[in-house]
Amino acid sequence: MDEKKAAILGEIPRLRRYARSLLRDRDSADDLVQDCLERALVRLDNWQTGESPRRWLFTIMHHLFIDQMRKVNRRGEAAMLPLEASEAQAAPAEQVESIASREIIDALQAMSPDRRAALVMVAIEGFSYAEAATILGVPAGTLMSRIARGRDELRGLLDDAARRRAIRIVEK
Amino acid sequence: MTRRDFSERDIHMALDGELPVDERVAYDVWLDANPEMKARSARYVADRAALRAAFAGVLDEPVPARLQKIVFGEAPVKTVPMRSRWWLPAAAAAMLAIGGVGGYFAGIDHLGLEDPAEDQLAEQAIAAHVIYAAEQRHAVEVPASDKDHLQTWLSNRVGLKLVAPDLAAQGFQLVGGRLLPAGESKAAMLLYEDDKGERISLFVTAESAEKAKGTYESEENGPEAVYWLDKGYGCAVVGSLPRAQLTAVAKSAYSQLLAGLAS
Numbered sequence: 540m541d542e543k544k545a546a547i548l549g550e551i552p553r554l555r556r557y558a559r560s561l562l563r564d565r566d567s568a569d570d571l572v573q574d575c576l577e578r579a580l581v582r583l584d585n586w587q588t589g590e591s592p593r594r595w596l597f598t599i600m601h602h603l604f605i606d607q608m609r610k611v612n613r614r615g616e617a618a619m620l621p622l623e624a625s626e627a628q629a630a631p632a633e634q635v636e637s638i639a640s641r642e643i644i645d646a647l648q649a650m651s652p653d654r655r656a657a658l659v660m661v662a663i664e665g666f667s668y669a670e671a672a673t674i675l676g677v678p679a680g681t682l683m684s685r686i687a688r689g690r691d692e693l694r695g696l697l698d699d700a701a702r703r704r705a706i707r708i709v710e711k
Numbered sequence: 712m713t714r715r716d717f718s719e720r721d722i723h724m725a726l727d728g729e730l731p732v733d734e735r736v737a738y739d740v741w742l743d744a745n746p747e748m749k750a751r752s753a754r755y756v757a758d759r760a761a762l763r764a765a766f767a768g769v770l771d772e773p774v775p776a777r778l779q780k781i782v783f784g785e786a787p788v789k790t791v792p793m794r795s796r797w798w799l800p801a802a803a804a805a806m807l808a809i810g811g812v813g814g815y816f817a818g819i820d821h822l823g824l825e826d827p828a829e830d831q832l833a834e835q836a837i838a839a840h841v842i843y844a845a846e847q848r849h850a851v852e853v854p855a856s857d858k859d860h861l862q863t864w865l866s867n868r869v870g871l872k873l874v875a876p877d878l879a880a881q882g883f884q885l886v887g888g889r890l891l892p893a894g895e896s897k898a899a900m901l902l903y904e905d906d907k908g909e910r911i912s913l914f915v916t917a918e919s920a921e922k923a924k925g926t927y928e929s930e931e932n933g934p935e936a937v938y939w940l941d942k943g944y945g946c947a948v949v950g951s952l953p954r955a956q957l958t959a960v961a962k963s964a965y966s967q968l969l970a971g972l973a974s
Contacts, residue, residue, distance in 0.1 A: 541834055542933065545841040548774075548782045555778075556769040560762075569775055576781040640765040647762070661727050662759045663766055668729050687723050690755050697758065 543583060546592040547576065553664065554596055560659045561604055563648050571607070575600035597664075598674045601656060608652045638704070646696035654689035657682055662690075717741040722752045726759065776892045783835050783892060831894065833927035833936040836914035836947035839891055839900050840934050844910040844949075851887030851902055861888050865899035870917040871944055874971030875901050876964040883911060883960065911950030911957070913964055917943065926954070937961040944972070 554575060558568035578599050579586075586595050647655055660671040672682040717738055724730045725738055742749050843850050853861040858875060866873045868890050875885050883903035891898045891914075898916040914936075927936045927947075937957055938947035946968060948961040 541837050541841065544782050544834075545838050548779065548838065548842055551774045551778055551782070552770045552772070555772070555774070556766050559769050560766050569778065572778055573781060576778060580781060639761055643758075643761045643765045659762075663763055668727065683720070683723065686727070687720060690723065690758065693758055693762075694754060 543586065543592075544580075547579060547596065550593055550596050551576070553593065554600060557597065557659060557664055558600065558604075560644075560647060560663060561652070561655060563644060571600060571603060574603050578603065594666075594670060594674060597660075597666075598676075601674055601676075604652070604656065642697060642700040642704075643693075646693055646700060649696050650689060650692050654685045654692060657685035658689035658693065661686055719748065719751065722748065722755065726752070726755055780892045780894075783838060783894070832914070832916065832940060832945045833938045833947050833949075835891075835893055835898065836900075836912070836936050836938065836949045837927070837934055839898075839914060840910075840912045840936075840949040843889065843900065844902060844912055844934075850910075852889040854887040855885040857887075858885065865890060865901075869897050869899045869915060871899075871915065872972055872974065873899055873915060874967065874974070876913070876967035876971075878903055878960060878963060881956075881960045881963055882906065886910070909950070909952070911948060911952065911960060913968075914947045914949065915968070916945050926958075939965065 551572065554572045555569065558571045558575075559565065562568045562571060575596060579596055582599075586592070647659070650658075656675060657671065657677075660666050660674065661668065666674065668679055668682055668686075672679045675682060677685075715734075715737075721730060721734075721738055722742075725735070730738055742752060853864065855861070855875075862873055862875055865888055875888070878884075882905045884905070886902040886904050888899060888901045891900050893914075893916040896917060898914055901913040901915075902910060903912070904910045927938060934949050934951045935954070935957060936947045936949045938945065940946075946965065948957065948964055950957050950960070952960070
């Protein structure tokens with residue numbers, strides 16, 4: 540039991556990083572991790588010996604994230620999020636982000652949750668296509684197209700942000 | 712040699728390490744011959760680097776206490792009633808009466824065998840030991856070189872007058888310490904190391920309503936905890952040492968901690 544808990548504890552930093560890339564707000568991200576840990580501990584017996592704790596925990600967290608996105612969509616809150624989240628939503632003082640980081644975080648938030656999750660899972664968290672497809676519960680082909688479209692969309696969003704920045708500089 | 716046509720799809724596969732090894736050379740040739748695709752690939756590499764950089768700092772942030780607490784299992788465990796241990800305080804009192812600290816520890820082996828397995832203090836101490844004793848660079852928050860500050864800081868946080876025991880006679884030097892969550896309150900963890908790199912940790916908390924002591928092993932061949940609880944404080948010594956050696960270290964740590972608390 541203790542070894543399981545220790546393994547879970549060791550995954551928290553990565554769960555937090557994944558949550559932060561899914562949800563911009565730091566507290567909302569930690570809330571997601573908290574929900575994930577609570578569910579994991581209740582289901583400790585479901586964790587098969589030999590199964591990677593990382594894959595198990597990421598799967599639990601992904602389900603929670605999808606549930607949350609569905610609820611948000613029903614309430615219509617996602618549509619209200621401004622495209623340039625950084626301007627409407629001041630980052631907390633301790634969170635010093637470079638312009639590049641802020642732009643990329645904003646761009647990630649502007650993507651559809653499905654593409655965002657697929658891209659982050661592979662590009663940041665380093666899961667293989669097979670692992671990521673299992674965690675997200677989609678066929679490998681779907682995962683690949685989400686990654687390809689996600690990268691393309693991210694590139695376009697970053698280009699837009701760079702153009703807006705250039706215009707603002709010119710206007711000054 | 713088999714040749715196939717590559718496409719933009721292969722850029723993603725190459726980037727994500729999914730391109731079969733035997734196709735990589737041909738892929739590089741194709742990429743070199745297609746400047747547009749090469750530029751696309753370079754752009755994706757740059758975007759990925761920016762993505763990783765934007766979130767790299769999260770891994771170094773301290774884990775919020777509320778998240779650690781869940782794993783240490785306070786909330787769910789609390790709803791499960793502790794198995795009755797009416798005999799432990801009586802046994803401990805008897806041991807104390809017989810021979811002070813020496814007698815107290817002499818009884819550990821017998822008590823340990825009968826001790827119920829859900830002692831939270833021991834579980835928390837072992838979980839912390841498993842995590843932090845394995846860390847080379849980030850094992851402690853405050854190093855032994857800053858011992859005075861370490862003792863003052865942990866004493867203030869935990870709410871006990873803590874003196875880091877001198878375990879040199881047992882071959883262990885203080886590495887440093889850190890603050891940890893322990894149920895509703897906080898715990899101090901002091902880490903020691905011998906000249907072979909073997910580590911033991913001392914886990915001290917101010918929260919304890921009952922009197923108990925014993926040994927606790929989480930897994931076969933896993934680290935073992937020698938612990939004691941008294942009114943107002945609890946302590947566990949965790950390590951993967953032979954039982955007799957761990958008990959000797961614990962005995963020394965215990966008497967020094969007691970003396971420190973009383974000073």
